[in-house]
Amino acid sequence: MFSFCIHRRMPILAPCPEGLLDIPAQIPAGAGHPKPLRITAFFMDTANPISALLDAWIPGHGPAQLVFLFLSALIAGLARGFSGFGGALIFVPLAGAAVGPKIAPALLLVIDGVTTLGMVPDGWKRANRREVGTMLIGTLVGVPAGTTLLALIDPTALRWLISVVVLFLLIFLISGWRYHGKPKTPLTIGVGALAGLFGGAAQLSGPPVVAYWLGGAIPPLTVRANLILYFALATVISATAYVIGGLLTFDVLALALIAGPGYGLGVIAGSKLFGFASEGTFRRICFLLIAMAAIVSLPLFDALRP
Secondary structure, three states, rough: OEEEEEEOOOEOOOOOOOEEEEEEEOOOOOOOOOOOOOEEEOOOOOOOOHHEEEEHHOOOOOOOHHHHHHHHHHHHHHHHHHHHOOHHHHHHHHHHHOOOOHHHHHHHHHHHHOOHHHHHHHHHHHOOOHHHHHHHHHHHHHHHHHHHHHHHOOOHHHHHHHHHHHHHHHHHHHHHOOOOOOHHHHHHHHHHHHHHHHHHHOOOHHHHHHHHHOOOOHHHHHHHHHHHHHHHHHHHHHHHHHHOOOOHHHHHHHHHHHHHHHHHHHHHHHHHHHHHHOHHHHHHHHHHHHHHHHHHHHHHEEEHOO
């Protein structure tokens, strides 16, 4: 008999550190023995097997933090599914408080990108691709700058910054301001750069783009398609920058397996709730949730959270 450990990145034959998953394999002595290989898994000297398994795959994040992350994703998904906005403004500050502000934006990038992937083909057909491409010129400049901020700023300072930006964007959304002129190339590039900066730093690129396109002289169906296509391509740009910056890691992908189902369920439930309340009522609820997320996630309240 021999034993080996399944490590997080690859299984290797090595002695198991105390508390990790150890899998002894019983191999028959006889070469022609018909009995199949039998593998039995157990935890060595572990009082809580679930905690040990989570720590083996997602080290540094306890069960309470992961439950908080799942619930944050669920609430953010509800807001996005019903109103079409607010998901990032709710999720990023809350998830940043639970698992770290450098992980939360990359985590949202993964789960939101996967959730909205099916909308891209229709968006490609209906969008004004030239206008989207012009916006992306600015995004190509803004995303690397935002990603650099995300990688270099102290985590605590970054959490304060994210909460302040979220509150600022909330005031902007409540004001209802929209750009009512025709899109102009320099302005479109500038908006793309600002959206890219917010997107690279915290995946909060939505409000500037929505305010610019939604109030302009563009048909609503085209605006929707533009937004879908822009955010899909901006996701590719952000993912590339995050990989280069070392922000899109194995831990992010592992956490996505926990946050993703909650976010997806929230989006589905939110879309089903669309007919049960007026749009104005639910928008006010979303505004309240965004404000609460920004305040509750402040470092001042760390002692009150898991």
